[in-house]
Amino acid sequence: MLTPKDTPTRETRVLDGTWRFAVDWDNDLDPATLTSEGLPGGLEIAVPASVNDLFADEEVRNHVGYWWYQRRVRVPRGWGEDQVLVHFGSATHAATVWVDGHEAGSFKGGYMPFEFDITDHVTAGEEFLLTVRVDNRLDNTCIPPGTVTELPDGRRQQNYLHDFYNYTGLHRSVTLVARPQRHVCDVTVTTSYEGTTGTVNWEIEQAVDGDVKVHVVDKQTGKTVAEGEGATGSAEIADVTLWTPGVGGLYDLVIELVDGDEVVDSYAQHFGVRTVEVRDNEFLINGKPFYFTGFGMHEDHETLGKGHSNAHMIQDTELLSWIGANSLRTSHYPYAEEFMDFCDRHGIVVIDETPAVGLNWGMAGGILDSGGGETFEKGHVDDDTQAQHRLEIERLIARDKNRPSVVIWSIANEPDSSGRGAREYFEPLAQLARDCDPTRPVGFVNVTFATPDEDKITDLFDVIMINRYNGWYFQTGDLVSAEQTMSEELAGWEKYGKPIIYTEFGADTVAGLHSVYNQPFTEDFQVAYLEMCARVFDSSKWVVGEQMWNFADFQTKYGYARVDGNKKGAFTRDRRPKAAARYLRGRWTAKDEAAYGRRDWRIRERG
Template structure:
């Protein structure tokens, strides 16, 4: 599935804007068969939850409906007409004039439908999209639905961020030729000063393929013939962290001598390698500085917003960060494209967060259930997880900014069944993309002596909260705990180690001369303590703080209007720790402090 682009042979119409909207109601079980009888309107792209002041809508569990009229450009006669949704959280169903044309499970990845046989060029049609936010033990991420004493359906889930739902990313209508490229894969290497570019093109219909490699000025620097092959770029400019350079693979599909389809695929020439305890980009050791992030802003929820995209990347540059993890789901493609263009390194994560019932038991005091069992995370869960990995790799494999796949966040890797669940998924990921390392983010319950899957992965990514959830308020003791455990991991595995999460909730404006949790000084000192430990352990290749900015969570007494571990507030104001980090990261440019 190629990202829609306007080219000499393809046209595109953006369907963002205000759509008629309502949640599913018993008196209207099939709203797609006619006009949706509602006075509500919802913005697309945006989660629907916070757009309204209705608790019924915000807390709704089940289907919600979007509807609008769409006119097909009259010049599209003879082309194939495709409808694409960049995401529908967590399940989508698409109807054209009452006919189901597409359905998809998985809330953060795109899906589409060829609707040529259902519409007419120059005509219009009624587009209805159903979005279902339900999570079960067989979805990624998982959850549980219950019914309370008043008959209300309640959704519980194991991830610590709000379960925003809706059409949070764009909707597109686009045209393509009958004979066309349908998939493009680019893999790069380096031979001295020459860039080696292997490509593979899939074509619908009987057509020949030729490719041209263009530099950023549009000058042709290499060319090839055939649906797959290798071309070489002499004196290649490499894609480097902080110094991005992008080439374009211009794909042309021909019938005879006529070019019937053109599709440009940007790419960067660079290599990724794990060697011993080093993480190498273009053969040079790289040290990650940055954050776990969230797609989260006020009112929009997880709705993509270009203004926030620009501002967030400006803040990353200001603070000296060179990377982020797409915690805990794939981000919008616009984010990945922006990272490509601006040289920000990305750890690309699946939506597999919450595969750990021990966390739930710890928070609620309920009896601990095994995470991996026929009644909990089972074969169907694993199959959904595998499909999510396939779709993620297919969507993002050409992004030079993506340097590693993270296939889960804080799973129960210390429990029985973990290896049987994860080993096939690791093998699948490596088969789909042998060029990138694979990791998972390990929860605190998983220690060097009980983790059952760490040897399967290329990089040890650890989420640790010594000084917050363990040893809170005593940073001297926390430093001893942290260094002791980190040295055990290093001694046992000898692999690159990345602290994928560490942080302390902080209320902006709260100050203290003591080590008082929630104060701005405590967050600053907490981070400084971690950095001292990282700098003493040679195997450490990076630090990504939890979190870039405060974000919304579900209601709970352990969260007051969301998670406050952000270095920036939810509206992107810096806390004191941001200035401390800026001083630490200034001038590192991917090098470990002291290296």
């Protein structure tokens, strides 16, 4: 599936804005009535945005089940000969779509794009009624999994094992798309280079086979630097500009489907020429050792929830630049395509993660024993869960396979990798990821309880990514013992002979709280904790990265372990820096200067 964009042969109409909205309180409203006659009541909702924080009504926020969206859409009058689609950036966690009462289709998976061909149900120049029913319920056939409990008084509660709030709704843009009947369906781009010559290879899927022309365009200069023909082919780029961390460097593969001299369809897919390799204790980008600095992040902002906002994206990436970070992990789900495009353009290195979080019945929200049996058993994480997990891996790689910013596929966060049945569950998934994309390393993120002696699956993967909270959840406040424990465990991971990235480490911190002692929850303790972790990281040649948890404070479900969310951010939820941010800025910019001879990881042009 290609990202919607305007080209010489394609047009788009973004349908963001305010839509009609209704809550299906008993999850029994009649689709036939609603999709033809309209929604009841007078509520409106913003798209994109999460439902949960928009209404001054706790029952709306906590509703478990269906929410209905609706708006009228006019098809541009010039689209009469085109195929017309409606494209959704995401619908969390499942959606069914109707056009003038006709069911266009359904999709399950809360963070991936989907689209439906509605050509037969719309007319150029006329309006149609677009209706979307979003379902926020999670069960064990979902990724992430969950359960719904009905209380004695009839209320429904959504339960889940991940430690971030279950924001739901239409979180990303909705777009009306016109494309030719004969069109490009998909393209896969791979690259390599030798000396100053780059090579780009392509495989193009068409709706109807025919002649194909390809032009490689330097996005910086706008000049064509190579050409080719055929749905499968390759071309060489002289004096190639490599995609480089902190810099970027993109080309467009301009695809033209032709009929004689006529261009039937045109689509430009951006790409970067770069290589990624794991060699012994090193992670190499373009043959040079790369050390990850940055964060696990969340799509989480006040009011918007998980809704994508370009303004917030710019703010967050500017703060990444300020603090000296060169990378991030899309914890714990794929981010909006607009965010990923930005990373491609600006050289931000990405560990791209599926929504497979909460696959661990030994803990809830990362901190508590959930109880209730084994992880890998019927009704918990079972064959139905694995089937959806396979889809999530396939969809993530299909969407992001051409992105130079993506250097690792992370297929799960903190699963029960020491549990009985873990290897049988994960071995085929690791192979699936490699089959889908043999050009990038594959990994998963290890949980504290799955020590080197207990973990059953690390040997299946190319890199070791571990989350550790010694000094916080364990040995709380005792940084001397925490440092000793982390160092001893690190020696166990080194024996695998693979690069190690600490993908999470952190301590909850209340902004503005200080003490002359290293007292947990103070800003002073957070800095001391980070200093301790840094000593561990710097002690080993096998450690190739550190991504603090978290970039910013974020919302979680309520509970005695969380007061208005998770407070481990280097920044507050409204993006104010804690003392830890300035500590990290000093550490990471110094590392960047030592590695690249510059203080600012993202090179800027200043007039």
